[in-house]
Amino acid sequence: MFKKYQHIERFDTDEVEDIEKGLCYIFPKLDGANGSAWIENGEIKAGSRNRELTLDNDNQGFYNCILQHEGVRKYLEQFPDHILYGEWLVPHSLKTYQDEAWRKFYVFDVYDRNKKCYIAIADYSTYLSMYNIDYIPPLLIANNPAKEDIKECLVLNTYLISDGSGVGEGIVIKNYDYVNKYGHTVWAKIISNEFKKKRQKKFSSDMVDKNRLEYEIVDQFITKSLIDKELAKIKVDGWSGNKIPKLLGTIFHELIKEETWNIIKKFKNPIIDFKKLQTLTNSKIKQELPELFN
16 A cells, blocks of 8 residues: 655754764655555556556656566565655656766665665665665764755765755755654654755845745745646646646645645744735746746
8 A cells, every 4th residue: 555755854953963973874865756665466566656557657667677676575475564665766856876876766765665764875785785676875874963064965865866966955854763842753854955946036125024924935835846846846747838827826836735834833833814825926936937927
């Protein structure tokens, strides 16, 4: 049965408060398409971020890749309770990966459905290597690392990046023994400044003054990386101007679905004008993607 991968929280939110206390693994964050693979009644299954895949709707060739990967089959037959989660590396926002890195599946987590927990990389990496399954190695393993040391890993993340092409999307911080104050095991992420647009375009001062709260929400949460990711997903089936409403609606939907709790905490239970919020979201998208609206 399909199980959606967990949401990764921003490093500065209280969902991951004190995650750095204990044995931490800092991993590169890849900019591709989320994928998963598992076995069910002897049949290999695959999923995207939000749904189970079919051969007719296979997430840019991911399902077909999994079905042809003999190592994945052998691993899942040996560990039928496991789900492999990873990144199917197809072009999204970041185009600087090595030529040979594309269209491969890189495992970043293994979930045990029987034990209902994620397995530490030390417990699955040997088996993945045995079956020639690519996985993302940690940049750093440290006990009680300082936050500054964790952030330094951003500049170390050249995993699969072409020489001289900067760094990757960001990093993910995992502590396999960590449970947050809400009783959940979650991971944290930090996005690299190089991945963000170097010069942030600002709304007019008049618009900011009239819609200060909604402007700050959009400025902080409607990032260039979010916009580019959703645009790339829609472009998979081709692009035309009549898909602009879908792009605008999808990004606003992602803002509400993924960030509402963070917004409530950050702005102390604010009263939000959602009509203004959507208008400002659309304005931000248009400013970030002027080539689509000119």
